Amino acid sequence: MSPSRLSPGKLSPDEQSPGExxxxxxxxxxxxxxxxxxxxxxxxxxxxxxxxxxxxxxAFDKGDISYLANLCHDCQTCYHACQYAPxxxxxxxxxxxxxxxxxxxxxxxxxxxxxxxxxxxGRMAIxxxxxVAPIAVVLLTLLLAGVTSSLSAHRGPGAFYExxxxxxxxxxxxxxxxxxxxxxxxxxxxxxxxxxxxxxxLLDLRAHxxxxxxxxxxxxxxxxxxxCTYPDERFSTSRRTLHHLxxxxxxxxxxxxxVAAFYENFLGRIAPFPIWSWPVVLGASGGFxxxxxxxxxxxxxxxxxxxxxxxxxxxxxxxxxxxLFLISATGLLLLALRDSSAMxxxxxxxxxxxxxxxxxxxxxxxxxxxxxxxALLRNTIERSPDAR
Amino acid sequence: MPSSTKxxxxxxxxxxxxxxxxxxxAIEARQAGARVRLVECAPESLxxxxxxxxxxxxxxxxTSNRFLTGPYREDEFWEDLQQVTxxxxxxxxxxxxxxxxxxxxxxxxxxGARFQPALKGxxxxxxxxxxxxxxxxxxLNAYYATARRLGIEVEYGVEAxxxxxDGDRFVALEVSNGGGTRIMxxxxxxxxxxxxxxxxxxxxxxxGDAADGFVVRGTPYNRGLMLRQMLDAGARSVxxxxxxxxxxxxxxxxxxxxGIVTRLDCLPFGIVVNRDARRFYDxxxxxxxxxxxxxxxxxxxxxxxxxxxxxxxxxxxxxMPSMYPAFEADSIAGLAAQLGLDAAALESTVSxxxxxxxxxxxxxxxLDGCRTEGLTPAKSHWALPIEEPPFLAFPLRPGITFxxxxxxxDERARVILDDGRATANIFxxxxxxxxxxxxxxxxxxxxMTIGSVFGRTAGKEAARYVAE
Numbered sequence: 001m002s003p004s005r006l007s008p009g010k011l012s013p014d015e016q017s018p019g020e021x022x023x024x025x026x027x028x029x030x031x032x033x034x035x036x037x038x039x040x041x042x043x044x045x046x047x048x049x050x051x052x053x054x055x056x057x058x059a060f061d062k063g064d065i066s067y068l069a070n071l072c073h074d075c076q077t078c079y080h081a082c083q084y085a086p087x088x089x090x091x092x093x094x095x096x097x098x099x100x101x102x103x104x105x106x107x108x109x110x111x112x113x114x115x116x117x118x119x120x121x122g123r124m125a126i127x128x129x130x131x132v133a134p135i136a137v138v139l140l141t142l143l144l145a146g147v148t149s150s151l152s153a154h155r156g157p158g159a160f161y162e163x164x165x166x167x168x169x170x171x172x173x174x175x176x177x178x179x180x181x182x183x184x185x186x187x188x189x190x191x192x193x194x195x196x197x198x199x200x201x202l203l204d205l206r207a208h209x210x211x212x213x214x215x216x217x218x219x220x221x222x223x224x225x226x227x228c229t230y231p232d233e234r235f236s237t238s239r240r241t242l243h244h245l246x247x248x249x250x251x252x253x254x255x256x257x258x259v260a261a262f263y264e265n266f267l268g269r270i271a272p273f274p275i276w277s278w279p280v281v282l283g284a285s286g287g288f289x290x291x292x293x294x295x296x297x298x299x300x301x302x303x304x305x306x307x308x309x310x311x312x313x314x315x316x317x318x319x320x321x322x323x324l325f326l327i328s329a330t331g332l333l334l335l336a337l338r339d340s341s342a343m344x345x346x347x348x349x350x351x352x353x354x355x356x357x358x359x360x361x362x363x364x365x366x367x368x369x370x371x372x373x374x375a376l377l378r379n380t381i382e383r384s385p386d387a388r
Numbered sequence: 389m390p391s392s393t394k395x396x397x398x399x400x401x402x403x404x405x406x407x408x409x410x411x412x413x414a415i416e417a418r419q420a421g422a423r424v425r426l427v428e429c430a431p432e433s434l435x436x437x438x439x440x441x442x443x444x445x446x447x448x449x450x451t452s453n454r455f456l457t458g459p460y461r462e463d464e465f466w467e468d469l470q471q472v473t474x475x476x477x478x479x480x481x482x483x484x485x486x487x488x489x490x491x492x493x494x495x496x497x498x499x500g501a502r503f504q505p506a507l508k509g510x511x512x513x514x515x516x517x518x519x520x521x522x523x524x525x526x527x528l529n530a531y532y533a534t535a536r537r538l539g540i541e542v543e544y545g546v547e548a549x550x551x552x553x554d555g556d557r558f559v560a561l562e563v564s565n566g567g568g569t570r571i572m573x574x575x576x577x578x579x580x581x582x583x584x585x586x587x588x589x590x591x592x593x594x595x596g597d598a599a600d601g602f603v604v605r606g607t608p609y610n611r612g613l614m615l616r617q618m619l620d621a622g623a624r625s626v627x628x629x630x631x632x633x634x635x636x637x638x639x640x641x642x643x644x645x646x647g648i649v650t651r652l653d654c655l656p657f658g659i660v661v662n663r664d665a666r667r668f669y670d671x672x673x674x675x676x677x678x679x680x681x682x683x684x685x686x687x688x689x690x691x692x693x694x695x696x697x698x699x700x701x702x703x704x705x706x707x708m709p710s711m712y713p714a715f716e717a718d719s720i721a722g723l724a725a726q727l728g729l730d731a732a733a734l735e736s737t738v739s740x741x742x743x744x745x746x747x748x749x750x751x752x753x754x755l756d757g758c759r760t761e762g763l764t765p766a767k768s769h770w771a772l773p774i775e776e777p778p779f780l781a782f783p784l785r786p787g788i789t790f791x792x793x794x795x796x797x798d799e800r801a802r803v804i805l806d807d808g809r810a811t812a813n814i815f816x817x818x819x820x821x822x823x824x825x826x827x828x829x830x831x832x833x834x835x836m837t838i839g840s841v842f843g844r845t846a847g848k849e850a851a852r853y854v855a856e
Contacts, residue, residue, distance in 0.1 A: 040649035040711040043443055043523030046504030058709055080529060081522030083440045083647055087433055090649075224521050225502065233529060 024104045025062070031069065031097045032060040037090055044078040047224045049379050050094075051078070056382065067195035069101035070368075070375035073221050074313075075228030075239070099312040105371055106316075109187035109194075110362035119363035126319040129360055130326060134352025141348040144168065150344040157270040163344040169351065176358035183362040184370045191371055197378050204381060211377045215369075218243060220376075231304040239300055245293030246324065252286025253331075272338055284335060287328040294325040313365070320365035327353045395570040397541070399425045400854040401847070402561060402574035404548040404614055405581035406430060407437030408524070409818025409839035409846075411531035413578045415499055416847030418538045422854050425574065426535070427546040427563055429581070429609040434645075435528065435544060437582050438606035438790060438819065438835070441647035442524035444517040445836035447489040455493065455503040458515040462486050468516075468831055472678070476827025478626075484799045485825055488841045493518045496840070500530030513677065517833040524836075547609075548581065551617045556811045576813040576850040579803070580843055583791035583819040584612025585632060586644060591791075594630045601693025603637050603787045605651075608644035610790070615820055618795050623811075624804045627792035627823020633830040634684020636660075637787030638712045639694060652782050654707040655683060656770050657752070658699035659741055660784070662690040665724065665733035667741070672769035675755065681830035688786040696727055698738065699780040702772060706752060714780040723779045742773040790835065794823040801846035813853055815846035 035054055038044070045051040050071050057064055076095050084090040107116045119125045142150050145163050154162045161169070192202065201207070214220065218240050221228060227237035260279040263269040273279045298321050304311060311317075330350035337346060361367070401417040403410050406428025418424045428435050448465055452458050465486045469477060493503060502521040513519075520527045535542060549569065550562035558577040562569050584590050586608045591599035619625050641650035653676060660671050660683075669686050673679055687695045699714075717723040720738050724731040741763065748757035750772055758771045794816070796804040801815045818839040825838055 036709070037649050037711045040709055041523075041647075042708075043520075043526075043648070046519075046521045058705075077522070081526035083523065083525045084649070085433075088645065089642060224504070234533070 024108065027097065027101050027104060028062045028065045031065045031101060034092050034094060034097060035060045035065070035068065037084060037092060038094065041084075043083075044081060047077050047081070048073065048075065048220045049376075049383075053379055053382065063194050063196050065101065066105055066191070067375055067378055069098040070105055070191075070195075070371045071220075071379055072098040072102075073218070073228075073372075074099055075221055075223050075230055077223040077229045077235075080229040080233045096312060102368065102371070103313050103316060105191065106187075106363065106367040109191045109371070110183055110367055111186065116363050119360055123315060123319075125316070125360050125364050126322065129319070129323045129353065129356025133356035133359070134349045137352035137355060138345060138348040141344065145344070150348070151341055152344070153339060153341045154343060155339055157272070159338070159343070160271055160347055163347055164351065172355065173358065176355060180358055180361035184367065187362060187367070188370050188374055191374050192378075195375065195378050197374070197381075201377075201381050207377060207380045207384065211373065211380045214376055214380070215373055216247075218247075231300045238296070242293045242296035242300065245289045246297065246321075247293075249286040249289030249291075249293055249328070250324070252282050252289065254286075256280075256283035256286060280335065284332065287332045287335075290324055290328040291332070294321045294328065297321055298325070316365050323353060323357055327357060393568065393570050395572050397425065397572070399423055399541075399572065399574035401425070401576050401578060401850045402572055403427070403578045403580060404561070405437060405579070405818065406435045406528075406542075406544075407439035407580065407582065407818060407839065408442070408527070408531075408836055409439075409843035410437075410578070410580035411528065411535060412840050412843030413580055413815070413817055413847035413850070414535055414540045415531065415538065416844045417578075417851040418535070418540050418847075420848055420851030420855070422851040425541040425543070425572070427543050427548060427561075427572070429547045430544065430607065432544040434607070434609075435532070436525060436607075437610065439528055439839065440523075440525040441606050441645075442520070442527075442833075442836055443648065444513060444519045444833045445492065445840065446513075446517045446831065446833035447492040447837055447840075448486055449491060449493070452515075453493070454505060455518040456515060460516045465489075465516075469825070469834070472681070472829035472831045473825075473827050474829065476829075478824050481797070481799065481824050485838060485841050488845065489837050492837070492840055495844070496527070500534045501527050502530070513832055548614055551577075551614065551621065553621055556622065556805055556809070556814075558811070558814045575854050576815065578801075578815045578817060578846045578850055579614050579618065579795075579820050580817045580839070580846070581614050581820060582607070582610035582612075583632075583794065583822070584615055585610055585788045585791045587611040590616070595688070598688060598693050601785060602634075602688065603639075603641045603646065603650070603785045604644045605635075605637065605641075605646055605787045605789050606644075610819070612791075615794065618803060618814075618816075622805050622807075624796040624806045624808075625793060625823075626796045626821070627794050627827065629791075629793040631792040631823075631826075631828050632684070633681055633789040633792070633826070633835070634688065634786045635680055635789065636683040636687060636695070636697075636784045638710050639783035639785040640712050641785065641787065646787070649711040650787060651680075652697060652707075652710050652784060653680070654699060654703060654782060655680075655697050655784075657703035657706050657772075658697055658774060658780075659738070659767065660695050660697050661729070661734065661737055662695050663692050663729070665729045665737050667737060667765060668695075670765045670768055672759070672767045672771055674769075677832060681832075683784075684786040684788060687784055693786055695784040696729065697782045697784055698723070698734070698774060699782075700774045700776045701778055701780070702776055703780065710782070712782070714782055716778045716780055718777045718779070720774075720779055723781050727781055727783065738774050741767070741771075742775060745771045745773045789830075790819040790822065792823040792826055792828070794819070794821045797821045797824055797842065799845075800849045801842050802849065813850070815850050817842035817846040 039054055050068050074095055079095050082092050084092040110116045221240040226235040230239045256279045334346045334350050400422035401424045403414050403426040414424050414426050450459050469482055503518045504521040546563050546565050548561055549564045552560040560571050560573045562571055586604050588599050636652050637650040655671055656676055659667055662668055715726045720735050721731040724734040744760035744763035746761050750758050755769050760767045760771050797816050798810055802810040803814045803816050804810055822838050
């Protein structure tokens with residue numbers, strides 16, 4: 001290189017030939033370019049674990065980038081603090097490139113890929129989960145239980161099963177859940193390998209406990225103390241609070257279902273349960289929490305600062321929130337109207353949404369639970385004193 | 389002259405600039421009851437002058453706190469300042485600066501600043517300097533939010549173009565937003581609009597074409613228009629016009645606004661040669677935090693304003709990565725070819741250096757015993773032979789942070805005239821008056837100290853003038 005070529009000017013690692021590279025590797029190249037600049041700055045190291053994890057590295061391959069992208073909680077704080085954010089020529093926008101990469105992660109690791117690509121665009125997921133699934137279940141119900149039974153009131157123990165039989169309700173649920181769980185488990189393992197985790201590390205119980213606590217408390221959505229700059233440049237804890245409502249509400253509903261299954265299979269008590277019973281109390285409080293949480297997060301999404309270019313995971317996030325909202329709403333409605341003749345159809349619609357959720361768990365926003373957890377676990381292990 | 393529309397908003401304190409000094413002044417003046425208006429030359433997305441590239445500030449504190457690991461008292465602060473400036477500082481103003489900086493962090497936190505717990509980093513500043521969580525732009529975001537809450541009127545993309553003075557009294561300011569010009573009247577003026585380092589033609593007055601080889605690390609908006617007009621209007625100048633705070637940056641850096649990510653901290657771990665492949669200064673003279681700020685000036689005085697840091701594989705991992713990759717080769721000759729240097733000359737410089745290296749135990753954290761013997765210039769510490777491939781190189785240019793030529797001020801931040809009188813209603817803060825404190829050299833985090841202390845002083849004094 002001659003001295004004249006050393007005159008001031010931008011090095012352009014981002015100008016690598018676009019050629020026929022798949023989207024994913026272009027994204028990785030762009031994220032690596034940005035991380036290299038961040039790693040020479042490090043001003044954001046106090047915000048979240050992404051930057052300390054970045055500092056442990058000097059180069060960024062696909063595994064490093066996938067790991068860091070899934071460790072990111074999309075709080076936007078680093079974007080607003082960045083002196084190199086657009087319109088600066090370095091064009092640093094970590095939240096956006098990482099959001100794109102997360103969508104790519106779910107698409108790549110949740111197999112089969114064809115289904116994954118189809119569903120993680122959002123629109124198809126909405127159509128399938130919010131329209132096709134409930135209509136299908138309603139039609140099946142009308143067909144199997146008959147129109148009269150479906151549209152008349154049923155009361156007392158076993159009322160639900162007079163509309164949809166116990167095997168017809170539980171069988172498909174277990175089958176779809178098993179399917180989704182296996183897809184996610186395989187995805188988790190594949191992703192674990194990609195981000196440089198070793199299989200033996202998955203047996204580290206202490207690391208799991210710490211990671212689980214971080215995940216449940218959303219430890220890293222605090223943006224260094226005062227919350228994140230979400231939905232706009234002001235610091236706010238609203239997103240973390242609303243996420244807690246959704247996640248803990250989801251957990252309560254899971255607990256409600258588990259208790260109900262225990263009651264039915266081991267205590268011989270059959271649904272519908274009385275209002276002041278554990279399944280109903282847990283389920284209803286979880287439902288209300290999710291209703292508020294989802295509505296709040298959707299509202300934040302609408303107000304989200306348009307600056308971090310587009311919101312690459314908007315379709316995925318919004319479709320998941322709408323689905324959870326509909327599940328909660330129909331669940332609560334079912335509880336309120338369970339003694340009326342509307343019960344049959346409400347039950348079918350509610351179960352239709354649930355079926356839609358179960359079927360699409362690995363391909364949409366829910367997958368973040370699994371891949372974020374893997375990244376957090378990797379981070380816990382990487383930071384532990386005996387890691388290196 | 390095109391006719392200007394008159395902007396007759398009732399303003400007590402008009403502030404030119406949008407960085408730390410400007411915001412500190414605006415907040416103090418507003419809290420003292422003044423009606424404050426601030427004009428920032430940059431668009432909102434690039435607001436904040438050079439402060440957006442900063443990370444920390446140095447201030448007096450008697451005890452450790454959450455962000456500072458130990459006390460930093462007046463005597464030590466004063467000694468540090470004397471050492472880096474070689475005594476080229478106004479003691480009265482410097483002592484004022486140091487005392488007024490006491491517990492500055494608390495005031496900043498009250499106005500929205502957040503600091504991060506003491507962390508690692510290459511400059512080992514955790515006792516003396518507090519680090520902004522998220523850096524200088526995060527600090528400015530907080531200050532602008534505070535300014536908005538307090539009711540300070542802020543205009544972006546508005547450049548101060550011409551001062552209207554009545555003798556030595558400020559009357560009005562002509563501003564331009566690219567389209568038309570307006571006249572802004574106000575009772576007082578605070579100039580917190582930086583140095584002139586982004587004005588290359590002005591730099592050429594002192595540096596000739598060498599200025600074309602400089603990299604300006606910060607905002608491209610510091611063109612020094614107000615500084616020049618104040619000097620022309622009879623303000624007393626301080627600071628050597630050829631002096632600036634400048635460090636070694638990667639020669640591949642953009643001409644403006646590259647900030648922190650282009651700096652290179654690898655110099656003490658190898659040798660630095662010029663275009664002729666010759667060494668020109670002791671790379672191991674002192675600990676890096678005390679010497680990093682001399683390299684900009686050193687390289688600025690080399691032919692073609694270019695130099696090269698030459699390292700071997702032992703240096704890998706000992707310095708912060710920069711955003712640019714190192715040039716790498718298996719031989720010194722191969723490296724020379726990549727850099728466009730004379731291979732024989734570089735080989736002979738390296739082997740001369742290697743032969744002069746004395747045995748010693750290498751320790752980058754202190755002034756170790758690894759030095760050269762019989763070499764000119766010597767390398768006094770951290771001298772290890774450059775012999776283990778791969779060999780690495782970074783091309784270097786002078787990266788100017790800010791210039792030292794400025795207007796003289798007093799302890800009330802009033803601009804002083806050539807005849808020694810203070811102007812009645814013109815105040816200056818930040819880099820435009822940093823030369824009062826820094827005759828030469830630099831002390832990490834002091835730019836923000838100067839901006840904060842004199843910014844706050846200017847704001848308070850301007851408000852007091854208005855009240856009287």
